[in-house]
Amino acid sequence: MTSTRIPVKGERPYDVVIGTGVLAELPGLLSERVRTVAVVRPAGLPEIARPVCEALTSAGYAVVELPVPDGEHAKSVEVAAELWSAFGRYGVTRSDAVVGVGGGATTDLAGFAAATWLRGVEVVQVPTTLLGMVDAAVGGKTGINTAEGKNLVGAFYPPAGVLCDLATLASVPRDDYVAGLAEVIKGGFIADPTILLLVEDDPEGARLPEGRHTRALIERKIQVKADVVGADLRESGVREILNYGHTLAHAIERVENYHMRHGEAVAVGMVYAAELSRLAGHASAALVERTRAILDAVGLPTAYRGDAWPDLRDHMRVDKKNRGETRRFVILDDVARVTRLEDPPEELLEAAFREVAR
């Protein structure tokens, strides 16, 4: 199958290229002036970066490979500082570029380091997980965690391009792949009901990179993200819909010390958001049941430890959607009808949690 290009509009437009064996298209995503490319990749996965480095070297770039800790361990100020030092040592200038290769954690870090080095050098993202392709690498949200919570330091910094080589998905561990499905399913609930129909039609296939509907699911979710971030890069309005399920999800990740996958936390967070939507009088019980059923069908979690509520409640207070004393939640009226809930009473927040507690 040939490659697909999904344009992302905005003040700095770019393309997301999707296909199998499309690495030859990488140099075309870099600006002509680029000479040195710093490739940021997980330390334990040299094999996923090798073809990327080879493609760049044969196209004439000077390539430096910068291994960083695996997964969420990469998203710290210490690791960002190591990258800044390496960029300095290897002479990464404003006419050079960073390429992030790996899952969403790696591309979030690479994007943040690129956004802050010399106040911004070009970055191209090469996501190698499902979640990275359909969500993290697209849209320009970059960031790291702090002791207080998830992604609390970062920048809105669009990449110059995103290259999704579907061949890389073959080696992604099954649980990491399935975690990425949570963000695909989120796209269905907030904007594209066909995504839900495709997953419901073949939930077993949805769990596989070679599934019948996999390519369609990936392209449709990327289209959802492209449409939203193209209209509102800095999350001053519509972009908030992409945060559906994330208020509780980020609190769970923090409570778990980031030992739970982001996508798994988002799955629980979406059940919570659906229950909140229902209890606030916005969504039907059928929508909540559909949420549970589709997540169950692909093997994602739909419940969380009941005794964690006091900690979760405290962590939700630092959510980025809050404005001063006003707490804000993204909820649904129905599929593809998203709204906001402002300052719900504490009892409502707890009652919704009781519905997901085990």
Ligand SMILES: NC(=O)c1ccc[n+]([C@@H]2O[C@H](COP(=O)([O-])OP(=O)(O)OC[C@H]3O[C@@H](n4cnc5c(N)ncnc54)[C@H](O)[C@@H]3O)[C@@H](O)[C@H]2O)c1
């Ligand atoms: N910036 C955004 O808009 C945005 C959106 C969604 C999620 N995120 C962030 O993305 C992160 C989650 O991303 P993720 O689910 O990709 O997790 P991850 O980056 O931790 O990757 C999951 C695991 O897969 C490994 N891996 C990556 N590619 C592989 C491959 N091709 N073969 C084998 N193993 C591979 C990784 O090293 C890691 O161990 C979270 O930090 C989340 O906050 C950001």
Ligand SMILES: O=C(O)C(=O)C[C@@H](O)[C@H](O)[C@H](O)COP(=O)(O)O
């Ligand atoms: O792109 C967005 O906007 C999102 O909210 C997408 C989320 O899936 C993603 O996890 C994002 O990193 C969360 O952003 P945050 O601002 O809540 O940290």
Ligand SMILES: [Zn+2]
């Ligand atoms: Zn997310």
